[in-house]
Amino acid sequence: MELICPAGTPSSFREAVEAGADAVYCGFRDETNARNFPGLNFDLSELREAVGYARARSVKTFVALNTFMTAGKEDLWYRRAHEATDAGADALIVADFGLMAYVAERLPQQRLHISVQASASSPDALFYLVENFGAARVVLPRTLTISDIARISRRVGCELEVFVFGGLCVMAEGRCSLSSYATGKSPNMNGVCSPASHVRYRQAGSDMMSELGNFTINRFSANEPTGYPTLCKGRFEIAESKTYAFEDPVSLDVMDQLDELRAAGVKALKVEGRQRGKAYISEVVSTLRATLNAAPHERAALMSRLKALSEGQQTTHGAYEKRWR
Amino acid sequence: MTSSVKLTLGPLLYLWPTARWRDFYFQVADEAPVDVVVLGETVCSKRLHFMEPEFGAVVERLEAAGKEVRLSTLALVTLDREANYQRSLAGDDTRLVEANDLSALQALKGRSHAIGPFVNVYNGAAAKVLARNGAKEICLPPELPAASIAEIARSCPDVGFELFAFGRIPLAISARCAHARSKGRTKDNCQFVCQEDPDGLPVNTISGQPFLALNGVQTVSYSCQALLDAPDETLSLGIRSLRLSPQNCDMTAVARVYRDLLDSSLGSDQAASRLHEIHPDLPLSNGFHHGRAGAEWIARLRNAEGLAR
Numbered sequence: 001m002e003l004i005c006p007a008g009t010p011s012s013f014r015e016a017v018e019a020g021a022d023a024v025y026c027g028f029r030d031e032t033n034a035r036n037f038p039g040l041n042f043d044l045s046e047l048r049e050a051v052g053y054a055r056a057r058s059v060k061t062f063v064a065l066n067t068f069m070t071a072g073k074e075d076l077w078y079r080r081a082h083e084a085t086d087a088g089a090d091a092l093i094v095a096d097f098g099l100m101a102y103v104a105e106r107l108p109q110q111r112l113h114i115s116v117q118a119s120a121s122s123p124d125a126l127f128y129l130v131e132n133f134g135a136a137r138v139v140l141p142r143t144l145t146i147s148d149i150a151r152i153s154r155r156v157g158c159e160l161e162v163f164v165f166g167g168l169c170v171m172a173e174g175r176c177s178l179s180s181y182a183t184g185k186s187p188n189m190n191g192v193c194s195p196a197s198h199v200r201y202r203q204a205g206s207d208m209m210s211e212l213g214n215f216t217i218n219r220f221s222a223n224e225p226t227g228y229p230t231l232c233k234g235r236f237e238i239a240e241s242k243t244y245a246f247e248d249p250v251s252l253d254v255m256d257q258l259d260e261l262r263a264a265g266v267k268a269l270k271v272e273g274r275q276r277g278k279a280y281i282s283e284v285v286s287t288l289r290a291t292l293n294a295a296p297h298e299r300a301a302l303m304s305r306l307k308a309l310s311e312g313q314q315t316t317h318g319a320y321e322k323r324w325r
Numbered sequence: 326m327t328s329s330v331k332l333t334l335g336p337l338l339y340l341w342p343t344a345r346w347r348d349f350y351f352q353v354a355d356e357a358p359v360d361v362v363v364l365g366e367t368v369c370s371k372r373l374h375f376m377e378p379e380f381g382a383v384v385e386r387l388e389a390a391g392k393e394v395r396l397s398t399l400a401l402v403t404l405d406r407e408a409n410y411q412r413s414l415a416g417d418d419t420r421l422v423e424a425n426d427l428s429a430l431q432a433l434k435g436r437s438h439a440i441g442p443f444v445n446v447y448n449g450a451a452a453k454v455l456a457r458n459g460a461k462e463i464c465l466p467p468e469l470p471a472a473s474i475a476e477i478a479r480s481c482p483d484v485g486f487e488l489f490a491f492g493r494i495p496l497a498i499s500a501r502c503a504h505a506r507s508k509g510r511t512k513d514n515c516q517f518v519c520q521e522d523p524d525g526l527p528v529n530t531i532s533g534q535p536f537l538a539l540n541g542v543q544t545v546s547y548s549c550q551a552l553l554d555a556p557d558e559t560l561s562l563g564i565r566s567l568r569l570s571p572q573n574c575d576m577t578a579v580a581r582v583y584r585d586l587l588d589s590s591l592g593s594d595q596a597a598s599r600l601h602e603i604h605p606d607l608p609l610s611n612g613f614h615h616g617r618a619g620a621e622w623i624a625r626l627r628n629a630e631g632l633a634r
Binding site: 068069070071072074095096097098099100101102118119120121122123124125127128129131132142143144148151170171172174175176177178180181182183184186188189209213214215216217218219232235236237238239241242243245246247319322323324325 | 400401402403404405407408411412426427428430431432434443445446447448449450451452453454455458466467468472473474476477480494496497498499500501502503506507511512513526527528529530531532533534536537539544546612613616617618619620
């Protein structure tokens, strides 16, 4: 199985290559990708350089064009698809039907990967993408169990990629407007979720409140670490009980299910985290690489090195496990 | 004056008991001034058996009353059972089927169909892809600002576009059932606890501010989106139909407010206050339409400035 690693900056990109990624994915510095954060991402010359660096070491580069094109401004996405292709990208990761159709028609030689944001969660959905756009690979949404994945893999011809480590969307990806309901900025339209520009921290007595737009997302007592107010990981009040209504502040880790994922027919394992610094990328990628290469009984000890890096220091199998539902 | 903008009653997103479900649609058939009724479970396949016994009777009553009935499909499909259900619906060649996910698009390929608000149509290029697949009517995602709506409609004139004009806004869907979880259950042993909340279960911030509502695996807004543009504004966006999403209130009265608005016998401000009387619990919002946070309510005067900008 291939290891697909994130890079938000050229230096993280090189770290990921050196640490053992089979492919590194990245995006342009604008709203054409779903990690459109200040200080992150690549301009065209940085992308060209990164592709060359990776190729010289037999590592592939995937370019994420995984937001939905703004009506009337489609040319920006089209131009980026051409630029990434000309720069030598090994695949484009796309979420929008309109952009898929454009790539299939105008850049037929370019390998097309379907972003998790497209929410293709059943064999029929994958058939649609393969038949209409020639999709070579689909990144599956984090709504499926491993047995669901195996069932899809037995029926469809394209490659399957799944998330194994990093941040966890609780909602079906690409189908969530929670962030824009609170802030006006969404993953689909703006490439941001719960954006820092709309985050405020406010002292309330000895507690710290975190707010997103006009809404309180969490409240931390003095002895609790103050977490970032990602909307679906917030604490809310339902019928007078205050609780993490959607998900605790956990992150995804299914590296203890490698044999099951391989048996399910998964072709590539994806790591979330283009917003992470290069030290994190280096540590995570080298550990995942070592774990992938290790014998099954050695894996847990290797992965334990990463415990301290996980958000809230707790991890989950998420939807891969039926009980999570 | 009667404008050419139609009214569509969207699928009931919540789980109501079978008899109540039936009686709701019987009343719609007999009284509500809507042109199209989209019928069928959209949120959770576990609920399908609730409407099954009365489905035929409801379709018959609606069609006898002159309503066009469309069949809704599921918004999130992961199981074989769900995929089979999508395909069996797509086999109905007497009614337009509304696709809400990619699996339905595959099943409906080459046949006339409609697109629900759960399919991501953010630009004309995407709408054209869907039109080539057979889409005749598209209800656009509630998140879209007016500027995008006008642009999409302009670039794809053969498709009838619809706006999500009334109801709590569908904001997210998950494999996990937060509704069951909030009552100490999981999706697999949910015992249909979502039935206890016919308008969704309110989620407040921990500061006590109303924010969202849970509807099984779906999360909707606490506020009720209310797009109350004058008919000429709606027409100038290229919109041919407004969607009213059923809430736990007198939907016939809601439909009359929108019909009167579209017939210019009611102004936007009056329409807003009538809606408030009909469902006093739900604050109104229209922020998405104005490119703002979806929870916001932009008053008419600001609204006019926003359109002018």
